[in-house]
Amino acid sequence: MTDILADVAERRPAVSTRDGRAAQDVLRRAGEASALVLVSLADGPKHGYALIRDIREIAGVELGPGTLYGALDRLERLGLIESLPAEDRRHPYRITAPGAAALRVHLDSLERVSAAGRLRLRLGGV
């Protein structure tokens, strides 16, 4: 059991790509709001108001508008999302291919942490 735990939490690289090379989890440094925005954009383009409502539904997190625009700007600077032409005054945003890859890497990393955490809770008997 301890071996499994070590494998899950320590021996594997923090993140990995399909071709086996380690990839950097850029979203870890970008913050939780950025990851939530990418998750929300994963099924199609959305503008600010739709993003806030969607994130409230899927994560139960009330994202403030100031936080949202900070995350959008950061993700756009990183090339993980792109702004589409405005509809009225609203700018829809779309996830890019590097954004989808970064989201996959981040979700894989979260899954490993989650698995390690559950295993440790079970081993600790808490």
Add this chain to the structure above:
Amino acid sequence: MGGPRADRLVGTVLRCYPPRWRRRHAEEAAELAALLIRDGTPAGRVAWSYLAGAAREWLAPRPGWHRTAAACALLVAASSLGISAGLLASANPARAAGTSQAPAAARCRPAPPAAVPGVVPAPGRPPLILRGAGRGRPC
């Protein structure tokens, strides 16, 4: 709070953002705030979120920020070096003359009064005394 007061509050807070951000997002952000307030989000909370976002925008490093910061640091360093050099230059002539400064106690020793030689005091008058005429140095 709602209606014009909320609009005014949000508008005021949005003016705290840097101009480049306002050019890009201000209209959309105002509309988003109105929608959130209509949905029941307190206007104060929306305004606070924008205020925190504005602070982050001003503080966040931009592309080229490192170069500007390095240039400022160099300027400050050069200025302080210039001031130090100026101070040293103003202190140097005294040293160049070879006048090493003695400790204050030795420099300022009170001299005992001494009578001026060759001056005969008038009868009934005290002898003429010059201060600093003794072994000590005048202060």
